[in-house]
Amino acid sequence: MSDDITRREMLGWLALVPLASQLAAAEAAHRALTGDAPYAPKFFTPHEWRTVRILVDDVIPRDARSGSATDAGVPEFMDFMMLDHPAGQLPMRGGLHWLDTTCLERFGLAVADCARAQRTALLDDIAWPARARPEMSHGVAFFTMFRNLTASGFWSSRMGVADLRYIGNTVVHEWQGCPPAALAKLGVSY
Numbered sequence: 001m002s003d004d005i006t007r008r009e010m011l012g013w014l015a016l017v018p019l020a021s022q023l024a025a026a027e028a029a030h031r032a033l034t035g036d037a038p039y040a041p042k043f044f045t046p047h048e049w050r051t052v053r054i055l056v057d058d059v060i061p062r063d064a065r066s067g068s069a070t071d072a073g074v075p076e077f078m079d080f081m082m083l084d085h086p087a088g089q090l091p092m093r094g095g096l097h098w099l100d101t102t103c104l105e106r107f108g109l110a111v112a113d114c115a116r117a118q119r120t121a122l123l124d125d126i127a128w129p130a131r132a133r134p135e136m137s138h139g140v141a142f143f144t145m146f147r148n149l150t151a152s153g154f155w156s157s158r159m160g161v162a163d164l165r166y167i168g169n170t171v172v173h174e175w176q177g178c179p180p181a182a183l184a185k186l187g188v189s190y
Contacts, residue, residue: 041075043082043089048096051112052078055099058119059150066163069154077153088145095142102139 041049056069056078066072082089096111099122103111107118114122126132126139127147154160183189 039076039079041079043079043092044075047110047112048093049075049079051096051099051110054112054119055146056150056153058116058123059147060154066159069150072154072157072159074150074153074157077157078149081149081153088149091142091145095139095146098138098142 044052053070053075056074060069060072060074062068062071069075078092082092099111102122103109103114103118106122107114109118111119111122122139123143126136126143129140129144132140155164177190
């Protein structure tokens with residue numbers, strides 16, 4: 001057997017490099033979520049990381065049914081997504097900067113240093129595109145992207161799936177039909 005690597009074998013190994021880096025990022029996120037080691041962001045700066053962790057919990061806070069977006073690993077998901085989809089990097093960085101600049105103008109503080117009520121006031125100005133003032137358009141575009149990433153990360157996590165009370169992927173031995181309460185709510189019967 002020859003010790004030489006064929007061109008085909010080399011290309012096969014090279015094709016695994018991106019997959020290996022994605023698996024490494026996923027493993028790092030998993031370790032962070034399981035408490036094995038603290039997660040070190042690869043895209044976000046320390047200031048951005050602090051801001052993202054605060055903002056995702058403003059979007060999906062802890063409630064009686066489940067933990068917060070941070071508890072579900074959404075910041076780690078976002079960090080991975082910024083590396084996996086580089087086209088989102090500039091809008092993310094620009095949007096976080098826009099939030100800081102706007103908070104500095106309004107409150108004299110970066111968004112992560114603002115009180116929750118101050119952050120809420122700013123987010124209320126950009127959360128509903130149809131109601132936002134034209135000069136807030138950059139913030140609206142950023143927050144729409146940020147909220148979508150937060151929701152995607154949360155509801156694709158184990159915690160988010162449990163929060164949805166998703167019972168799919170289970171065996172139903174005998175279908176009993178739609179529950180009577182649901183039929184009544186929909187105003188239908190069979």
